[in-house]
Amino acid sequence: xxxxxxxxxxxxxxxxxxxxxxxxxxxxxxxxxxxxxxxxxxxxxxxxxxxxxxxxxxxxxxxxxxxxxxxxxxxxxxxxxxxxxxxxxxxxxxxxxxxxxxxxxxxxxxxxxxxxxxxxxxxxxxxxxxxxxxxxxxxxxxxxxxxxxxxxxxxxxxxxxxxxxxxxxxxxxxxxxxxxxxxxxxxxxxxxxxxxxxxxxxxxxxxxxxxxxxxxxxxxxxxxxxxxxxxxxxxxxxxxxxxxxxxxxxxxxxxxxxxxxxxxxxxxxxxxxxxxxxxxxxxxxxxxxxxxxxxxxxxxxxxxxxxxxxxxxxxxxxxxxxxxxxxxxxxxxxxxxxxxxxxxx
Numbered sequence: 332x333x334x335x336x337x338x339x340x341x342x343x344x345x346x347x348x349x350x351x352x353x354x355x356x357x358x359x360x361x362x363x364x365x366x367x368x369x370x371x372x373x374x375x376x377x378x379x380x381x382x383x384x385x386x387x388x389x390x391x392x393x394x395x396x397x398x399x400x401x402x403x404x405x406x407x408x409x410x411x412x413x414x415x416x417x418x419x420x421x422x423x424x425x426x427x428x429x430x431x432x433x434x435x436x437x438x439x440x441x442x443x444x445x446x447x448x449x450x451x452x453x454x455x456x457x458x459x460x461x462x463x464x465x466x467x468x469x470x471x472x473x474x475x476x477x478x479x480x481x482x483x484x485x486x487x488x489x490x491x492x493x494x495x496x497x498x499x500x501x502x503x504x505x506x507x508x509x510x511x512x513x514x515x516x517x518x519x520x521x522x523x524x525x526x527x528x529x530x531x532x533x534x535x536x537x538x539x540x541x542x543x544x545x546x547x548x549x550x551x552x553x554x555x556x557x558x559x560x561x562x563x564x565x566x567x568x569x570x571x572x573x574x575x576x577x578x579x580x581x582x583x584x585x586x587x588x589x590x591x592x593x594x595x596x597x598x599x600x601x602x603x604x605x606x607x608x609x610x611x612x613x614x615x616x617x618x619x620x621x622x623x624x625x626x627x628x629x630x631x632x633x634x635x636x637x638x639x640x641x642x643x644x645x646x647x648x649x650x651x652x653x654x655x656x657x658x659x660x661x662x663x664x665x666x667x668x669x670x671x672x673x674x675x676x
């Protein structure tokens with residue numbers, strides 16, 4: 332007959348084995364995938380075959396091209412002679428996340444978003460940009476003269492420098508804040524949406540908030556979500572006024588997850604300081620309205636606010652930013668400071 336100490340030892344060994352197996356299963360289930368793209372897409376479309384399947388909890392390490400497909404490297408090159416619609420904003424992906432189904436929310440934790448080139452490209456293109464006549468708004472004045480700017484990037488100092496020989500200052504240096512200009516999932520209703528266009532699925536939102544350290548939430552419209560990313564920016568002002576930011580390729584690391592049976596209408600973001608919603612449509616006032624309605628609904632459903640109390644406090648301390656006013660649809664980001672939020676329900 333075994334002594335009580337022997338029984339206890341065997342029991343503890345059994346517990347340790349179970350713990351070890353459990354940890355091993357968790358460890359093997361959460362993998363890091365290094366993906367080198369060989370083909371790029373120019374539409375968000377559920378018909379695209381996924382390039383890689385990921386499990387919730389997996390980490391993806393990959394790269395993106397710039398909006399011009401990395402084809403411009405000199406101020407002598409003109410974008411209109413090199414890129415032609417719809418082949419703009421090359422997208423890496425799509426990536427299939429197992430278990431993601433319509434009605435769920437896809438979660439992307441942006442762990443790393445860094446330029447991997449020592450220069451960025453920005454352009455002025457005729458009939459493109461908010462301060463000139465374009466496809467949706469005709470004007471009588473002449474189109475913008477086409478021009479290409481090459482910004483030098485100092486990745487160690489995290490600054491961009493541009494020579495301005497025709498201006499009094501001669502040179503300008505600005506801080507970099509790299510982000511994904513375009514990121515999203517396959518659209519709903521079987522639509523194919525150009526990678527130039529933002530909408531409920533995300534896409535070309537040009538939000539400076541889609542940066543390293545931010546968590547992104549997208550509505551899942553098709554099995555697997557099929558997320559893509561691209562259009563790297565080293566920096567950009569609100570609105571992307573001239574139609575381009577500091578366009579550059581990126582090294583990206585993203586951890587994926589799925590929130591089951593949680594339905595959202597527009598992309599949501601979250602960082603250490605804010606919860607945010609990005610909505611995209613025309614006119615810009617409707618994008619503003621949609622972003623704020625979704626933000627208030629988020630505060631009500633997840634943080635226990637009364638709807639009208641949420642409206643009141645957002646009205647007083649909310650922040651709004653313009654992602655872009657140059658794409659076929661305009662993007663507005665509604666932000667609310669997390670320090671005023673209670674713990675989630």
